[in-house]
Amino acid sequence: MSKSLRNVLIPILAVILGLIVGAIIMLISGYSPILGYTALWNGIFGDLYTIGETIRQITPYLLAGLAVAFAFKTGLFNIGVEGQLIVGWFAAAYVGFSFELPMYLHIPLAILAAGLAGGLWAFVPGILKARLGVNEVVVTIMMNYIALHITNALIRAIAGKDTSERIHETASLRNTFFEEITDYSRLHNGIFLALIAVVVIWFILEKTTLGFELKAVGFNQDASKYAGMNVKKNIVISMVISGFLAGLAGATEALGTFEYVSTKGGMTGIGFDGIAVAILGANNPLGVIFGATLFGALKYGSLNMPNEAGIPEEMVSIIIAIIIFFVACGFIFQLFLDKLSKKKEVK
Amino acid sequence: MSLLDTIAFVFYNALFYAAPLIFTGLGAVFTERSGVTNIGLEGIMQVGAFTAILFNLFYADVFGSMTIWTAILVSMVVSAIFSLLLAVASITFRADQIISGTALNMLAAGLTIFLVKMIFGKGQTDMATEINSRFNVPVLKDIPVIGPIFFQNVYITSYLAILAAIIGWVIIYKTPFGLRLRAVGEHPMAADTMGINVNRMRYIAVMISGGLGGIGGAIFAQSFSMDYSHSTISGQGFMAIAAMIFGKWNPLGMMGAAIFFGFAQSLSTIGSNLPVIKDIPNVYLFILPYVLTVFAIAGFIGKSVAPKAINTPYIKGSR
Known part of the structure; x- marks a missing residue:
């Protein structure tokens, strides 16, 4: 086989x-399983609104799954997608509500801020793994909770309450065309960002020297080193790119779905579901599309199960x-x- | 408050918060020493907390004041059985330990809330009435200075946790079972050639961790939240794993770390009553355990080295 x-x-x-x-x-x-699965199906495909919302739910799953899958390729387990997403969410929202800029600058800047915040959060476990050989799983778990508590404190310090102000319209990923055809769901332009990211990551992994090196390090560190590759540098790069993608997932929540950031009592769950997406997608960018679509749809569709099937x-x-x-x-x-x-x- | 009162207040709160961490952390020590990472301890604590609250609510009138202890025992058994899923997946089916642990966490979070909604028709259970309460240790409480600090108004769970950690240390370092456990985690092939059944040892270790994690969850739920909802256990399992690393995979070191983490946690809630501490923003106290763990594992505070065979399934005959 x-x-x-x-x-x-x-x-x-x-x-x-x-x-x-x-x-x-x-x-x-x-x-009744039949009632249950019917409700699930209707929750996903029931009408134009639910279809729009389903695609919206798939958006951060694509990016989070991609983040986990990318690090996996270099042999790294990034359990910290959750924390990187949270700091990305905060960074994007912060740029979104505190700066006044024309749209063509504001959106890219907010997205970039989210990516950099996520990348920075992943840099810590990356550099510790590369320099000191520290297990990235434990460090990323700790970084998740550090992210949660720090962003909560920052939001309270800046907003004075548990919810920030709304981002300016110039930073919003809202798409009026989508709104009209999906009966005013929250489907936004973030889906394009996610799909572009999938293509870019596929390209990096399959068609560039960098991607080849990253995968080589994932297969066999000793052989890669012997072949003249800088293993430590590749580990850090892989983690940072993975964190960048996780940060982008946070940006789609901040600039598209919610348009604000609020304090959180616990993890969002998107980062952990991202692990599920990557595993189902066999850590392959195209597989991630399959995984994110399935799990995003199931997750959104499930919201209909209590109403329709109890x-x-x-x-x-x-x-x-x-x-x-x-x-x-x-x-x-x-x-x-x-x-x-x-x-x-x-x- | 007098100085003595303040010290006693801080001390018993730290131990109060530490008890669930010590039990769960001890579970983490056992499983990791055998070469199996149990990221699923967070989920196992959830199962333990859920079981305890459910038992507490339904059997309080049967067991009376013994309810919380029976609930803890029931949670231990249920959680040990739940942890079998991890054992089967990662030991027999050779699944990645981190992935199966993550799946265990997802399953626990989903399953417990599913059952809560099914039984109670809402997102959280009712409030339990039989809860962990304080008591005075007879005789010892009358010792001057030491008595008020250590033996008055204490939670019995705190002392059980310390006792458990000491017993754990004895088992791991002073018994044949402990030697086998460590051998299986360091060099499974060598252990196998000496006639130790590697996979059986690992199954036992995972189930011990499940039982202890269940006890930790049960104590936490019956001491702090009194009910069960999605936010009852939020990170305590991971913090217990952190305590294990901080304590260098040693039950006593883990206990020290857990008491320190408990101290930091308790300060964030009781700190507003204390001078100096009340001026420190809560966020520093919240992140302290996690930041310290990153430092510890990075080797800035002594060197923490994991058992050698961690994260690798043992396949007979492979080199």
């Missing part, structure tokens, strides 16, 4: 199994977690698929 075929088959099998297990859980809990929307979080378990246990699928293909060969 070829590796690329396996990369496609395992996620699809995992999704199907995840939905089946979800149906079983609904049955055990006394709910099922708590957390059902979908359970299904997503189960899907990730199945993908993570790919080893078992692989054995199974290998056995299948061997049997065929014998015949």
Whole structure:
């Protein structure tokens, strides 16, 4: 069985199994899976408004998933997407409401600020990993909470309350055309930003020397070093670009969906769902589109489940977690698929 | 407040906040020592907290004042079973430990709130009535100076946590089981050739961590929130992992770190009553444990070295 075929088959099998297990859980809990999945479907595709909102939900998932996937390619596990997203969200909103600029400067500046904030947040674990060999997983988890508490304190210091003022219209990603065709959903131009990012990251990874080096470091650090690559530099670059993407995800929330920033009692969850997106997408930029579309749609669609079927929307979080378990246990699928293909060969 | 009162006040609050961290951190020590990272401790604490509150609400009239202790035991069992998911995925199916731990966290967060909504029809449970309360240690409380600080108005959970950490230290460093545990985490192949069943040791370690994390979650919920909602456990599991790293994978070091983190946490809530502390903005107290952990793991405060075989499934026969 070829590796690329396996990369496609395992996620699809995992999704199907995840939905089946979800149906079983609904049955055990006394709910009707048919009603539940119908409500989920309607929550995603029900009318123009829900379709618009679904695409809006997919936007930050694309960027967060891309951030995790990009770091994975260099062998780095960026669990800190959550924190990088939070600082990016704050930075974009801050530029959005405190500066007065013409639109063609304001939007790029706000987006850039978000990316740089996220990149800076990822630079810390990156440099610690490169210079001192410190495990990036632990550092990024700690950085998440540092981000949460610092941005909360900054928002309170600047706004004097738990919600900042709205960003100026010149920084908004609002798209009146989208609003009209989707019955005034919050779908915004951020989706273009996310799709451009996917293409750019694909290009970097597949068509540039930098991408080749990053992947080489991910495969084998010693061999990369022997071949004359600067392993430490590549680790830092990979983390910073990953953080930059996570920051952009925060920008789409700040400039598109919410148009403000507020204090948070806990994590947004988008960063952790980004891990799920990357894993389902086999850490491939195109796979990320698949993962983000699926999980973004499920997540938004789930909001309809309590109204229409009386099922708590957390059902979908359970299904997503189960899907990730199945993908993570790919080893078992692989054995199974290998056995299948061997049997065929014998015949 | 007199100086003695102030010291006693700060001390028991620090220990009060530290107790759940010590139990969960001890769980982290056990699993990491066997070579399995358990990022899922956050989720395990959620399961423990949820189970404890549920048990507390439904059986308070059966068990009376013993409710919180039975609830803690039930949480321990349920969480240990829940942690089996991580063990099966990362040990038997050789899934990436970080990924399966993350999935465990997602599952716990989703499942507990799903059940809360199913049972209570709203986003949080009712308030538990039987809660962790203070008591005076007989005899010892009358010792001058030491008595008021250590033995009056204390929470029994704090002392149980300290006792657990000491027992954990003895088990890991002074028993054959502990030696095997450490061997499996440092050099599984060598352990295997000596006849130790690597995967069985790891299963046991993960389940111990699940049980201890469940106890931590149960104590936290019955001491602080009294109900269960999505924000009941927000970062305590990760902070326990931080305490383990800060304490260099040693139960006693972890306990010291957890008490210090508990101290920082308690200051952010009780600090407004204390001179000097009340002038420090809360945010510094909130981020202190996390910043210190980054420093500790970076080697600025002594060197923290993880067990060698961490994050790698053991595959018999591979080199």
